Amino acid sequence: MPPSPQSPIFQPTWESLKxxxxxxxYQDAKFGIFIHWxxxxxxxxxxxxxxxxxxxxxxxxxxxxxxxYGDQSKFGYxxxxxxxxxxxxxxxxxxxxxxxAGAKYIVPVAEHHDGFPMYDSALSRxxxxxxxxRRDVIGELAMAARNQGIIFGLSSHRIEHWWFMNGxxxxxxxxxxxxxxxxxxxxxxxxxxxxxxxxxxxxDWQPRPHAKFLDDWYAxxxxxxxxxxxxxxxFDWWIRQIVAAPYLQRFAAYYYNKGIEWGNGVAxxxxxxxxxxxxxxxxxxxxxxxxxRPQFWQICTSVSKNSWGYxxxxxxxxxxxxxxxxxxxxxxxxxxxxxxxxxxxxTIPEAEQEMLREIGxxxxxxxxxxxxxxxxxxxxxxxxxxxxGGFSDSKRPEFTGSDVRFSTNGGHIYAILLGYPPNGxxxxxxxxxxxxxxxAIQRIDLLGSSTPVQWTQTADALKVTLPPSSGAPAYxxxxxx
Numbered sequence: 001m002p003p004s005p006q007s008p009i010f011q012p013t014w015e016s017l018k019x020x021x022x023x024x025x026y027q028d029a030k031f032g033i034f035i036h037w038x039x040x041x042x043x044x045x046x047x048x049x050x051x052x053x054x055x056x057x058x059x060x061x062x063x064x065x066x067x068x069y070g071d072q073s074k075f076g077y078x079x080x081x082x083x084x085x086x087x088x089x090x091x092x093x094x095x096x097x098x099x100x101a102g103a104k105y106i107v108p109v110a111e112h113h114d115g116f117p118m119y120d121s122a123l124s125r126x127x128x129x130x131x132x133x134r135r136d137v138i139g140e141l142a143m144a145a146r147n148q149g150i151i152f153g154l155s156s157h158r159i160e161h162w163w164f165m166n167g168x169x170x171x172x173x174x175x176x177x178x179x180x181x182x183x184x185x186x187x188x189x190x191x192x193x194x195x196x197x198x199x200x201x202x203x204d205w206q207p208r209p210h211a212k213f214l215d216d217w218y219a220x221x222x223x224x225x226x227x228x229x230x231x232x233x234x235f236d237w238w239i240r241q242i243v244a245a246p247y248l249q250r251f252a253a254y255y256y257n258k259g260i261e262w263g264n265g266v267a268x269x270x271x272x273x274x275x276x277x278x279x280x281x282x283x284x285x286x287x288x289x290x291x292x293r294p295q296f297w298q299i300c301t302s303v304s305k306n307s308w309g310y311x312x313x314x315x316x317x318x319x320x321x322x323x324x325x326x327x328x329x330x331x332x333x334x335x336x337x338x339x340x341x342x343x344x345x346x347t348i349p350e351a352e353q354e355m356l357r358e359i360g361x362x363x364x365x366x367x368x369x370x371x372x373x374x375x376x377x378x379x380x381x382x383x384x385x386x387x388x389g390g391f392s393d394s395k396r397p398e399f400t401g402s403d404v405r406f407s408t409n410g411g412h413i414y415a416i417l418l419g420y421p422p423n424g425x426x427x428x429x430x431x432x433x434x435x436x437x438x439x440a441i442q443r444i445d446l447l448g449s450s451t452p453v454q455w456t457q458t459a460d461a462l463k464v465t466l467p468p469s470s471g472a473p474a475y476x477x478x479x480x481x
Contacts, residue, residue, distance in 0.1 A: 008257040012249040017279040020256060022296045023265020025151060026232065026281070028372040029104035030330055031363070033356075034155070034234075034300055034339035035094075035141075036109050036308040039077070039084040039116055039132060041344040043068065048309030048341070051077045051114040055167035055175060076174035077165075078183055081116060081126070086133030089346025091144035097348065098150065101356035102363035104371070105151035107234050107269075107337055110138050110224055113160040115183055120227065123220055126183045133346070142228050153232030154224060155269075159217050160238045162209045163190025186213060208243045218247050225255050229262060234269040234283070234300070234337075244274075252279065269298060269337075271390075283337075287390035288325065292332045292375045299329050302339035303352050305394045310341040316351055317394070319358040320473035324399045324418050326359075327474060328386065330370055331379040331405035331416075365448040366476040369407050369414035376406035376413060378430050384418075401475075404428055413437075413479040415462075420469040431462035431479070443480040453477065 010016050040050045045068075046061045053061035055072060062072075069075040098106060111117045117127040119138035129136050138154055145152040165187040168175025175184040188207060209217075224230065233255065239248060252268055252275075259266030268280040282297040289297070302308050303322065305315040326336045338359075340352045363370060382403030386396055401419030404426070408414065415428055431437065444453045444464065451467035464477060 008253065009260055010253040010256045012246070012253040014249065014276050014279060017249065017252050017256070018276070020252075020267075020279050021265075022281060023231070023267055025265055026105075026267055026335070027296050027374075029151065030335045030370050030373070031101075031103050031326060031359075032105040032107060032151075032153070032335065032337045033098045033101065033103045034107050034109075034302070034308075034337045035342070036112065036302075036339055037086075037137070037342045037346075038109065038112050038114060038118060038309065039081045039344075040112070040114060041310040041342065042080045042083045044310055044312045044344070047307035047311060048112060050309075051080075052164050052167060055165060055170075055173055057167070057171060072168065072171075072173040072175075074174075076168075076180070076184075077114065078126075078174065078180055081132050084128075084132040084344055086128075086135065086137070086344070086346040089133060089135065089137070089140075089342075091137075091140040092147075094141070094342075094348065095144040095148045095150055097353060097356060099148055099360075101360040102367065103150065103338075103356075105153055105232065106141065106145055107153040107155050107232060108138060108141050110154040110156055110228075111161075111220065112157045113164040113236075115158070115161040115164070117220075119224065121220065121223060123216065123223060124182065138224075138228055142230075151231050152228070153234065154228060154230045155234035155236070156221055156224060157236045158220055159209070159244065160236060162186055162213055162238075163188050166190060208241060214244065214247050218251060221251050222254060225258055229258075229264070230266070231259075231264055232267045232269060232281075235271075235274065237271045237274070237285070239270065240272050240274040248275065269300075285390045286393045288328060288386050288388065288392060288396070289332050289334065290386050290388040292379050293334065296333055296335070297329075298335045298337055299325060299393075300337040300339065301325065301393050302341070303355050304339075304341065308339050308341055310343050310349065314349075314351070316355075319355050320419075321393075321398060322355065323359055323362055323473050325393060326370070327405045327416050327418065328380075328399075330373060330407055331375060333375045362473060366416070366474070368409055368412075369416055369447070369476045369478070371409075373407035373409040373414065376408050376430075378406065380405035381428070381430055382418070402426065404430075406430070411481070413481065415477040415479060417466075417475040417477070419473070420475065421466065424466040424468065425464070426466075427461035427463045429461045431457070432460045433457055434459040437481060439481045441479055441481055445478045445480075447476040447478055448472070 399418035401421035454465040
């Protein structure tokens with residue numbers, strides 16, 4: 001029997017929260033879809049920080065807004081919400097696409113820094129249910145996902161709203177109109193994005209949020225849990241500040257206890273050092289690790305190099321580097337949460353759809369090396385060096401056919417080549433006979449191919465000759481011992 005709410009398992013202390021266990025479903029899923037969709041998709045300019053930058057004098061967004069919509073005192077962000085219709089939003093189509101991509105969980109943004117909830121909130125009059133699309137986007141996605149066997153999660157970026165609109169207080173704008181304070185406020189003095197959050201000392205961020213704002217943040221988080229029963233909740237970086245810690249403890253205890261009550265494994269995603277090790281799932285934004293992490297972790301990244309939300313001039317990635325990041329993360333005990341940004345009308349751009357389908361086609365053949373897998377004794381080998389840390393996924397060298405990543409599943413070892421090796425031949429040093437393999441290699445198959453693989457094993461390496469290249473972004477050797 002699940003414990004009653006009167007006798008919770010978790011208490012709001014870091015010590016108690018270290019009893020958190022990462023759910024099996026999360027460690028098995030490996031691949032999820034992040035969704036940034038909001039009124040910031042209407043201008044389709046800059047990135048999803050348009051609501052902030054349109055009020056910061058001297059930015060491209062500030063000038064674009066004035067030229068396109070007029071003075072910010074007469075046409076502000078609230079007026080973009082009125083143009084955010086989502087008339088073609090079809091949650092079942094979205095989920096069908098994500099299933100084609102091979103995703104096992106989704107994390108739509110419930111509320112971004114702009115302070116506009118995409119769900120049915122009783123705590124704000126500015127919601128997607130009451131204006132704009134006039135639909136409970138989060139509720140509809142939750143139902144569609146569960147109908148198709150996809151794990152449902154969501155993200156909250158509400159805490160960043162404390163300072164997000166503060167540029168509008170530096171000149172005449174509608175941010176200063178008391179009638180709209182419940183949308184734009186507090187618009188407090190705070191950080192600029194030019195400050196590197198990874199190097200941030202919380203004592204430098206003044207003034208810190210007051211109790212009224214943090215109480216509201218907490219209430220909104222509880223509302224999301226109670227209404228939508230998400231199995232993962234993602235928080236952005238600003239929860240790291242010191243005054244948020246007691247609220248994080250209270251929320252995590254409440255949410256983890258709800259997971260026990262529901263009989264579902266739940267988890268919180270965090271960045272930097274917002275949570276102590278062992279109390280939640282560590283997430284790296286647009287970055288990687290250079291070694292196997294004992295605790296399961298996650299990369300969040302986007303199909304676009306320059307935006308999470310929809311813009312007209314995306315600098316898109318290509319599919320192979322995205323897949324390679326997924327394979328690299330899995331080899332190091334991680335997962336990838338890949339973002340797409342729908343247009344204001346609710347359609348997902350065709351280029352993003354095709355990338356997702358390409359990923360899905362590869363996973364349909366090679367998924368046994370990904371889903372449900374666990375790391376090998378080493379993550380891989382090869383010439384391409386990966387630097388650990390965030391905001392590096394568009395800066396690393398491209399992987400090659402000489403780079404190998406390992407995983408294990410069902411008693412098999414999988415060696416995934418991140419491209420076709422030179423002349424179709426590769427020597428994998430980690431699988432030589434002098435290494436500590438569970439037992440002797442009996443058989444090697446190339447997933448997706450019926451052509452036998454030629455191989456020999458020496459003390460120094462496993463030498464493999466592949467069939468002719470199929471043009472795939474990666475090749476998986478299934479090794480039976």
